Amino acid sequence: MKLSTTIKVAIAALITQTIQSQQQNKETSHAEIKYTIENCVNHFDLDKATKTKVGYQYWFADKNFTQENTLKMSIVEPGKSTHAPHHHVEEEFFYILEGTAQFYLDGKTVVAGPNTSFYCPSNMEHGISNVGKTDLKYLVIKKDLR
Structure with a gap:
């Protein structure tokens, strides 16, 4: 029983870490973009x-x-x-x-x-x-x- 609980906790921690990492990557990639009138108008x-x-x-x-x-x-x-x-x-x-x-x-x-x-x-x-x-x-x- 203890091993099963340990595995579940480890999986939950891994999933949480992955989600947080993806969110940070998304925020970082958009934070690097400088939005200007020139790149916000697309002909x-x-x-x-x-x-x-x-x-x-x-x-x-x-x-x-x-x-x-x-x-x-x-x-x-x-x-x-x-x-x-x-x-x-x-x-x-x-x-x-x-x-x-x-x-x-x-x-x-x-x-x-x-x-x-x-x-x-x-x-x-x-x-x-x-x-x-x-x-x-x-x-x-x-x-x-x-």
Whole structure:
């Protein structure tokens, strides 16, 4: 019995130490960033976009720069999607800028165009695909849960 309790205490201490270390690393990495008007304004630049299998993506704000949130623009070619329906712990917002999107959420779909937002709660299966004849351009806003 005593050995089992000792092991549980040791595991709990290790987990606590790991969590504290991760929190300190997060605070340190953001403390090192000096936020200025120059690095807080991000103009889209195709040369800095990342090519994907179905188009490209551009990070306006990623987890290495922001405190909690990320902002990405995805461009998807007609008839394609960035990935199969999936789920993750972070909630997500999608905002359609151009094109026609099909949004999948928990077994149902809806088709919508520009100036439409889609919300995906935590751990719900979701996906987005281009069902139009032109490129689909949308923003993805997600909270970073490092």
